[in-house]
Amino acid sequence: MLVKELLEAPWTFLKSTASTSQIPLSCFVAPLVVIISACFLFTSKPNAPCLNPRGLFDIANGRGKKQFLFGLRSMLKTWFDANPHKPASVFNDIGPMTVLPPSMANEIRSDPRLSFVEFSAKLFDTSIPGFEAFNEGTRDSITLTVINKDLTKRLAQVTQPLAEETTLAMQDIFTNNKEWHFINVREKILQLVARIFSRVFLGDELCRDEAWLKITREHAMNGFVAADLLRAWPEALRSLVSWSMPHCRTARSQIREAEKIIGPVISRRRQAKEVALREGTEAPMHNDAIEWFEQASKGTSYNPALSQLFLSTVAIHTTTDLLCQTMIDIARHPEYFEPLREEVTRVLTQDGWRKTSLHSMQLLDSVVKESQRLKPLQLASMQRLAVKDVQLSDGTFIPKGTASCVSSHALWDPSVYEAPNIWDGHRFLRQRKVHGKKNLSQLVSTGENHLGFGHGKHACPGRFFAANEIKIALAHLLLEYEWRLPEGQALDVQDFGITPIMNQTIQMEFRKRDWSA
Template sequence: MDMHSASNITSRVYPNISDHHMVKYYASSILVLVATTLLAIRVLTKPISNVPLVNPPNFFEVTATRRKLHALTSARSLLSKAYEEFPNKCFRFMAEFAEVVVLPPEFANDIRNDERFDFTGFVRQLIPSQIYGLDAFRGGSHTLKAVVQRDLTKSLSKDYQPALTEWHTLTTRDMVLHLVARVSSRVFLGSELCRNEQWLRVTREYTVASFSSAEQMRLWPAPLRRIASYFHPGCRHAASLLKEARQCMEPVLERRKRERASGNYIPYNDAIEWFEAAAANGDEYDPVFAQLILSAAAIHTTTDLLCQVIGDLAQNPEFIEPLRQESIQSLSEGGWKKTTLYNMKLMDSCIKESQRMKPVSLLAMRRLVTEDVKLPDGTFIPKGSLSAVSSDRMWDATVYENPNKWDGARSFNKRKLEGQENAAQFVTTGPDHLAFGHGKHACPGRFFAANEIKILLVHILLKYDFKLHDRKPVTRRFGLTLGTDVSVKVDVRRRQEEIDLDSF
């Protein structure tokens, strides 16, 4: 059949439609089909929820890439706008890694112990263990939590490094990272590995590499993360550190295995033993990975907060001498005891204020919803959703006077009020201060972190003078994450402490 014959047939079948109109007809049909397909994908993949979405996709936008990148750079402004548009109400927010249902702080008490809100499920979204080099984050969460809750806070060293007699310029993050890694390793693994420079380097570098790589890999679509991670420099470095960690720990593990077999084994009081005891009920765990995760969790959060405290004190030097006097008095009366650290109330207040001003995340109580949930206000959250509670109340002028100003005595003064002695403590959680979460899944390591930071601060304050080198710290913003300034520097000089800290 030639083209002329085909044209005649078409003309007979569609006598009123020209060739030009036929092209437009077919093109329109294809466009309708594509639009219908896109709409079907949108409907089938969108959770059925009555919660408004603050950063919705454009009509023909199938992927969330644009919105995720926008959230990566503008999360705080987007959330602030949402709080104004939906005051005291829930809303959905496309974060840099997934869509999250954001609850107002009023709901913190309602969900704090609700089993349908799963903490571990959300962590898997933040730190996907299928990523190359992040294998240490796979499994063992119940054993880790048991160790932190039962054993960690009972043991703490007052180890600290000798110092410099003249003014020296140091990067705050590097200095604090080294100190926290050494002290944490002393508690976790005793004197042997805490002075093993290879192990200390591995724990420091794995902490930085794992968390930074997780941040970057979350931007990839989930099906591509594993493949992409093999080519990511940070992931490859993390994987090499896992091998080094095993080389460091295997001789220690083998020696203890032989000691147990000898029948004359004397148990150690360290995290190797704690994990063994916690896993006695049959939980599977990798002892090397367990140590790395324990170290990474402790080092990451403690380093971030201690850097923030040092920066805030350097900008508010009028607090330094009162803190020194409080430390001297408390230690002179009680030595290195938990009650001594408890009595350092001004220091406790300064730490809490630094955390209030800059928590590690804009959202708290992050959870995976394991069942359909209906909140008291009628808000429906479907199974499989990610949820979080707004931390915005920590900067709310109706809750905190002059909320954007650092006031180291804020909680110290609040503790003097009737009924506020415990509520204003650094480790106390609640809707007004959600940096540690709240309820059943509140950070179990916060008591250890509080003691560790106080011990390190006592040593720093009494043994050193310090000041900012050339500029103030600037908060690093990466999506929902608020990180410490990794490049800010301090000038540090050794001073003669008023009391011998090693004598207590």
């Protein structure tokens, strides 16, 4: 009964407990207010001006959190328009966060006092069962070894398998229907990305296993939603609350199911290697992440299911988002269809599916980067947690235990990009020809003026694979299909805190191309 009341609301539970004991509610509330107020008064705070300050009697800062969730973009725009190079701070559901201007990105890019790992641990509270996969990206995990070394090093080896799986997946997901028909673009692209991602990370045995694919599509969202809900509760109660929260229960069950699916594959592979060792024959090798994890572990214990779930969490939805947005932007600018098809056809005719072929698709690269510029994954990137007190060169103070980030508003700054609010697919193709900007113009490049993949020490290590995956998918889509936006389709983006979210219900008209035409 107490757990049920706790889940309804902390204050409801407090009130009901007080009335049952015939003790005035003020006896509970007054000391609590004093304690919480003292914590706020004597806790170190950032010295940057706060854009959504706490009201005098608003202990939980409900008004400020609401401003952060639904008005962050306008708050940052107002501040940085007037103060281009001065940090600000905002209050959100993990406490105060210092927002630095893009001009300070290089100063903190490799600062060891600002930790992405600790920020993630605080955001998702990885000590709570169900969030274990979010903890796999810690600095000493074999997961980072696989991403930073194996995945990038083997890009040339996985290009052909990615292309093959994309062909098979598109026949299943998009069919060969040559008549115009409606599809939910995000739903279909999510299926596609999960499938081709799984080909590289789990191999032929599991990449078409629908039970596994369902987990990879859903586990991350369960975790994101559960984390958002839990942060509404005091930290001391979150572990207790999580046991009765549906999204947390689902996340825990998905981990158990993932272990059941991957476990037998690992066992069969290990047994085959043991047999080969006894018989003196060559052990079977697999070109997928299951094998890379086995090699990186060097015999030490690890959880293959959690490693795979972490990879799917950080990769599938982010790739889906950028691929969907690029398709929408091409549909809004149909004059790009033929130039893109001509480039893809020319490159593949000359070189086939190779890593170097994808590098040669420069217009396609420019188009994707431009879509990422106008609709990035986050309004502020390079999110970190201070593990020590930090004082920056301009005097900005970031207290230990508080968060920081860098605003992404340079993406729409007219002093950086000409006509910044207009989608221009040739923008970065032209920029390649400007002296000193060739390398910065590539999709995978990072810099203070384009934080689409972060920047510095913690820039997205999987961006090279993601870029190749997106290009392969788009090349197939361009050659095999036609798509267009129905008239009146709502394309609005809804900001939720730091994240711009595309309309999840966007419909597209789709059909198989008639090659005889």
